[in-house]
Amino acid sequence: MPRGGPRDEAVPGTPTPAADEVGYRGPTACAAAGITYRQLDYWARTALVEPSIRPAHGSGTQRLYSFRDILVLKIVKRLLDTGVGLQNIRVAVAHLRGRGVADLAGMTLMSDGASVYECTSYDEVVDLVQGGQGVFGIAVGAVWRExxxxxxxxxxxxxxxxxxxxxxxxxDELARRRRERAG
Incomplete structure (x- = not known):
């Protein structure tokens, strides 16, 4: 997947990553990513997006997804919804796995419906759009916040x-009331 220049430093004003010690079960991952459990299960079984914290081993075990896994799930859903082919999505997912946290928060994924491109600057986005063909973009930082x-x-x-x-x-008043009732 083509990419812009390197981005090793933290990006000021970008979202901070969720704590590494927190994992999310399948139904929670589905709700946050806007996908069905059937999609989640299929993507895990076909190694499109596997849970990085705890994979399922046999009957009755629960997969545990990280925040980053859920971010990738939501991006995959958006790419599928816009007609990007599964082979190109696999390439994009492999690329996202290899990127640093600051890189994810500051990148925009652009696609012409066939290929997926990483843009890390306004100039890269403009260059791609000026190519004359229709493109769409996914601002990963915005998806992160969602x-x-x-x-x-x-x-x-x-x-x-x-x-x-x-x-x-x-x-968050509703969350506070739930905690009080629970404990």
Whole structure:
């Protein structure tokens, strides 16, 4: 997948990554990514997007997805919805797996419906659009914020203890009331 210049430093004003010690079960990943459980299961079985925290091993085990996994799931869904072929999506996913966190937050994925391109600057986006063919873009930082907002109302679990966690944003009155009732 073509890419712009290197981006090794943190990008000011971009979303911060979710804590590494929090994982999300399949139904939560589906809700946050806007996909069905059937899609999630198929993508895991075909190695399109596998859970990085805990894969399923046999009957009854629960997959556990990281924040980054869910971000990639949502991007895959958007690419599929716009008609990008599965082979090109696999290339894009492999590329996303190899990128740093700051890279993900600052990139825009552009597609002409056939290929997927990484753009890390305004000039790269303009160059691609000026090529004369129709393109669409996915600002990964915006998708990141959408996933964060979705997960803010859903439960995760600690990867070290298995303890259920309810993530919430400060000032989230409904989440505060749920915690009070639960505990």
């Amino acid at each position: 996933v964060e907002a979705s997960l803010g109302t859903l439960q995760g679990e600690r990867t070290d203890t298995g303890e259920t966690l309810f993530r919430h944003h400060p000032g």
